[in-house]
Amino acid sequence: MAKKVCIIGGGVAGMQVASVLGTLGVPSVLVERSPLLGGRVLKLSRTFPFFNDDGFNDGQDFAAALERDLRAISLADIHLNTTLTGMTGDFPHFRVALSDGTSTDVGAVVLATGFEPFDPTGLNEYGYGIYPNVITATELEWMLNPRGPTGGELIRPNDGKKAGRLGIVFCVGSRNRRINAPFCSRICCSYSTKQASTVMERNPSAFVACFYMDVRTYDRGFEEMYSMAQDRGVKYIRGRVSMCKQLPDGSIAVRAENTLISQPFWGEFDIVSLSTGMRPCSDVEKLAQILGIGRGPDGFFMCREWFRHPHDATRDGVFIAGCATGMKPIRNCIIDGASVAARVTALLRQVSP
Numbered sequence: 001m002a003k004k005v006c007i008i009g010g011g012v013a014g015m016q017v018a019s020v021l022g023t024l025g026v027p028s029v030l031v032e033r034s035p036l037l038g039g040r041v042l043k044l045s046r047t048f049p050f051f052n053d054d055g056f057n058d059g060q061d062f063a064a065a066l067e068r069d070l071r072a073i074s075l076a077d078i079h080l081n082t083t084l085t086g087m088t089g090d091f092p093h094f095r096v097a098l099s100d101g102t103s104t105d106v107g108a109v110v111l112a113t114g115f116e117p118f119d120p121t122g123l124n125e126y127g128y129g130i131y132p133n134v135i136t137a138t139e140l141e142w143m144l145n146p147r148g149p150t151g152g153e154l155i156r157p158n159d160g161k162k163a164g165r166l167g168i169v170f171c172v173g174s175r176n177r178r179i180n181a182p183f184c185s186r187i188c189c190s191y192s193t194k195q196a197s198t199v200m201e202r203n204p205s206a207f208v209a210c211f212y213m214d215v216r217t218y219d220r221g222f223e224e225m226y227s228m229a230q231d232r233g234v235k236y237i238r239g240r241v242s243m244c245k246q247l248p249d250g251s252i253a254v255r256a257e258n259t260l261i262s263q264p265f266w267g268e269f270d271i272v273s274l275s276t277g278m279r280p281c282s283d284v285e286k287l288a289q290i291l292g293i294g295r296g297p298d299g300f301f302m303c304r305e306w307f308r309h310p311h312d313a314t315r316d317g318v319f320i321a322g323c324a325t326g327m328k329p330i331r332n333c334i335i336d337g338a339s340v341a342a343r344v345t346a347l348l349r350q351v352s353p
Helices: 012-023 039-043 059-073 137-144 188-202 222-231 284-291 330-351
Strands: 005-008 028-031 076-079 084-090 093-098 103-106 108-111 115-117 134-136 165-172 207-212 235-238 241-246 252-258 263-269 271-276 278-280 303-305 309-313 318-320
Touching: 005 012, 005 103, 012 028, 012 039, 012 059, 012 076, 012 330, 039 059, 039 137, 059 076, 084 284, 093 108, 108 284, 108 330, 134 137, 137 188, 137 271, 165 188, 165 252, 165 263, 188 207, 188 222, 188 271, 235 252, 252 271, 309 330, 318 330
Parallel strands: 005 028, 005 108, 028 076, 108 318, 134 271, 165 207, 165 271, 207 235
Antiparallel strands: 084 093, 093 103, 115 278, 241 252, 252 263, 303 309, 309 318
16 A cells, blocks of 8 residues: 555554554554653553553553564654644645655544643642642652652652652542533543552552542453552542641641541641643644644544544544543553554545555
8 A cells, every 4th residue: 555644643552553554554654753652651650450461560661562563564654853844635645744854645644642741730729839749640650660760769859758658639630620621531540549559569558548539440450450459558538638738847738528427637748649630732732723623622632423433533534543532541542543543544445546
């Protein structure tokens, strides 16, 4: 097949699209704005759930395996440190321009641009950006990674002391109409539970408390992970945190209400981690304008038909994979990549002479 496919985004979804296209004999141009393939998965301390995971506990190992598969097929022309700057034409005769000065004819475009974590700086009740021991889940994840800055140790940022008490606040930047974010980010409960369980696994004497609205560990193996975290001693307190306040020694006092027993909660923690939700990629507006496609109320790219064509964008020949369509876990991004590759291949074969 002569028609190439341009894939924007070299995270796990984008690599999966290119890899499956290659097995189907379809060449691709893979465009990644950073110097490495793998996206945010590269910094994960471990993937989840933990059963039958083929040993991919480290996100970097998982991304490296995908990249090996991709490069073994060698039908992808990979452009790192590169972005999409323009597109002309119509399906299946597009011409895309890239920031490295190259341009090429392609039959279709796939967006696999991932997401950005919500920035909680403006939510003053938590004190992020004010108190050094209030961090985000992304920062906690990198701290728990043996390849990270602390070698996997839970360390207080303000003084470098080992932390034994961790508070985790769910739904920061999600399910909050006040900031125009009424939606659930879908993965926060699960990745936070993974982090809490990891801390207790490494230090059974630690105290870890999760403050939640509802625990939504919906996917296969996720509920079992939730049960395992409780078995390891993770405490779950139902109620929104109303205030975080720094104490003289740098510890963080947390005030909340335990709605299950209708009692206030006041506790002190070495570190408080904010489980932030997902937002669209930083250049989502620019890409929507270049490609001439629509976005949904949540800001992510809109599909043409929610049920029948969930991976077709609102313009013929443009497709969406992974978190470009909204919040989802890694496994669903991989499934998306394979599905989009099959969909694109089928349509290109229909229009090929």
